[in-house]
Amino acid sequence: METLNSIECFVRAAEAGSFSEAARRLGLTPAAVGKNVAKLEAQAGVRLFHRSTRSLALTEAGQRFLAEVSGGLGTIQAAIANLSNADGEPSGTLRVSMGNAFGMTYIVPLLERFLQRYPHISPDWHFDNRTVDLISENFDAAIGGGFDIPPGVVARELGPAHRVLVASTRYLEQRAAIVMPSELSECDGILVRSPQTGRVRPWTLRNRAGQQVSIDLRQHITMSDPDAVCRIAEMGLGIALTSLPHALPYLEKGTLVRVLPDWYVDAGMLALYFPAQNLMPAKTRAFVDFVVTHFREAKLAQRFSAIEA
Known part of the structure; x- marks a missing residue:
């Protein structure tokens, strides 16, 4: 050893x-x-x-x-x-990386039930909005979306990685109704900076009919955290472009509404990913199966869809 x-x-x-x-x-x-x-x-x-x-x-x-x-x-x-599993049960330290707000909203609430089922697993969870290198950084798994899965990594899809435009009713009441994407150029944008590049990525809106158009929001406020842009949008300071999982709690309590609800950004998939191995550690398999089952039972993939939401 x-x-x-x-x-x-x-x-x-x-x-x-x-x-x-x-x-x-x-x-x-x-x-x-x-x-x-x-x-x-x-x-x-x-x-x-x-x-x-x-x-x-x-x-x-x-x-x-x-x-x-x-x-x-x-x-x-x-x-x-x-x-070395304890009494045949999955055991050991489970290192997982996930985004700050996403992890606190959707994964941390599962912890008590997960530990009741797998008491010999010791979670070591890291909350970070960047994409981690699982192998070199020694993580068992990570959750994220909107990026290509690298070689040597396996992904289990949790739902779509859709981004939507949201704003407070107070902000929208101060201007003419926004009915076309071209009208966004007159609006204050609250945007998320990429944790990888430090820049705001240029996104393309699409609708159910397959039309596509570039987002032309005026870059008014830029943040590095997706939950921060939602909170700023709540203050009535502009229109935020953020992932639907981050926007969903605000939309459900009514403090934000979707702008141009027929339009969205398709950034690929939200996934739970882990190193490709011939023999997956029992602790990793337990976590992956537990999270995937919960997302399916809670119908989170449907809730994260900009088309169905």
Whole structure:
């Protein structure tokens, strides 16, 4: 087991390009990561990294070893985790990444029931609006939408990733009725900045008839959090473009209404995704199946659809 820990430290350090970043991802100290890698080098009798005060680079032997072990590391870890399940029940630390508001609204309320069913699983959930690298950042699963699923990752669809235009009735009452997308150019936009690029992505509206048109909102306010744009729209400060799961609580309590309700942005799918493995850890399978079943029973896919909503 000590050798396996050393191999994992080596793989994460190679992926991250530094001991300190690998330590952050593994929940260790940089010194512990460096010590484990040094043990592996001593055991193998070769240097795996060229080290300097400013950089960490793989040696030729390190590159070869990384190519040979990185693919099988997850399978071995999953087999060990399943072997050590408490009384045959899924167990272990479950690292999951999800968006702030989405996680608090739709996933956290499931926690008590999930732990009642799987008491030996210890949730370690991270709330962040960015798209994470599951493998290099050592996550068991993540929830998100509106991006392409990378190689080596499997996704279970939870619903559509539709975005809609919303505003308060107070804001809309102050201007002429908006009946065409071209009229948005006269309105104050409250937009979400991409956590990946830091920019506002240009989106295209579409309707049931298949027509498409670019969104031409005046960029008045920009935020990095989708729930923030909904709260600002509640204040009557403009029209927000946000994902329907974030807008839904505000629409249901009536503090926001849809603008141009026949039009929406199709950003793909909202999914629960996890590393592709021949042997999935029992804790990950339990979480995936639990969440997918809940979304199906609660008909959240229909509620997240801009066409059906």
